Amino acid sequence: MKHAFIKTMMSVAAFTFLFAGFSSEAKAGEITSVNAGVEGEILTVSGQAAEDVLSVAIFVYSADGKTLLQMESVAVDEKHAYSDTFEVKGSEYTVKVADYNGGSFKTVKAEKEDGTSLLKKFNRGSLNIDETAGFLKGVIAKMTVSELQDRCNYEIKVIKAKDSTQASADDKLCTGDAVKFLDAAGEEMDSYQICVSGDVNGDGVVNVEDMERIQKSVLKLELIQGVYEQAGLLTTGAVKLSVTDMEIIQKDILGIRKISE
Numbered sequence: 456m457k458h459a460f461i462k463t464m465m466s467v468a469a470f471t472f473l474f475a476g477f478s479s480e481a482k483a484g485e486i487t488s489v490n491a492g493v494e495g496e497i498l499t500v501s502g503q504a505a506e507d508v509l510s511v512a513i514f515v516y517s518a519d520g521k522t523l524l525q526m527e528s529v530a531v532d533e534k535h536a537y538s539d540t541f542e543v544k545g546s547e548y549t550v551k552v553a554d555y556n557g558g559s560f561k562t563v564k565a566e567k568e569d570g571t572s573l574l575k576k577f578n579r580g581s582l583n584i585d586e587t588a589g590f591l592k593g594v595i596a597k598m599t600v601s602e603l604q605d606r607c608n609y610e611i612k613v614i615k616a617k618d619s620t621q622a623s624a625d626d627k628l629c630t631g632d633a634v635k636f637l638d639a640a641g642e643e644m645d646s647y648q649i650c651v652s653g654d655v656n657g658d659g660v661v662n663v664e665d666m667e668r669i670q671k672s673v674l675k676l677e678l679i680q681g682v683y684e685q686a687g688l689l690t691t692g693a694v695k696l697s698v699t700d701m702e703i704i705q706k707d708i709l710g711i712r713k714i715s716e
């Protein structure tokens with residue numbers, strides 16, 4: 456026991472040294488998001504990092520965050536995403552992720568999936584449910600019904616806003632569509648309006664038309680409400696549509712910075 460502890464402390468020391476050594480050479484990048492969850496005996500950690508991050512260091516601690524149990528470094532792919540799995544026995548952990556070159560940690564709790572939440576914890580990405588507004592937020596343009604299904608703990612069906620018909624598995628989600636969560640008997644439990652980030656006019660794609668809609672709203676020529684307004688609120692903390700939201704969409708269209716959450 457004591458030997459294992461010393462071994463762990465030594466590897467922590469070595470890693471800390473590596474960390475400190477690298478940080479002086481390269482500027483540390485930011486970790487944009489971390490998702491972590493336990494399913495069976497597998498802890499899955501995934502997320503997004505800033506463009507300048509090439510690899511990330513993932514640290515798995517005990518639930519109280521005091522004991523380091525495992526660590527890995529993993530490369531970031533061309534979509535700035537990273538993902539890794541760890542074999543675990545328990546059901547609760549604290550996970551910290553940082554740029555391999557150093558920088559600040561992003562910390563999340565990883566818990567065993569209990570099956571009662573609508574969205575899967577370990578691969579929900581930027582998806583989140585706004586119970587107050589009744590919106591499913593954080594949907595990225597071009598996500599299909601089946602891709603959303605993969606991130607849910609329950610069977611879903613999507614009703615299209617444009618003609619009130621049920622969307623098929625390959626259909627892309629549009630702002631304004633309704634997602635219905637079904638119980639084991641196929642009965643509807645919950646329903647939310649889908650909010651595709653940046654898709655203000657509800658056609659499922661983010662393009663110059665969405666920028667024009669926001670512009671009309673800013674100039675008070677047109678009123679955008681509800682989930683459509685929410686889809687255009689891309690500026691952190693903002694409650695009103697603005698030119699900044701248009702700029703965020705423009706950067707997405709030009710591929711300068713994709714809308715990721």
Ligand SMILES: [Ca+2]
Binds near residue numbers: 656657658659661665
């Ligand atoms: Ca659109």
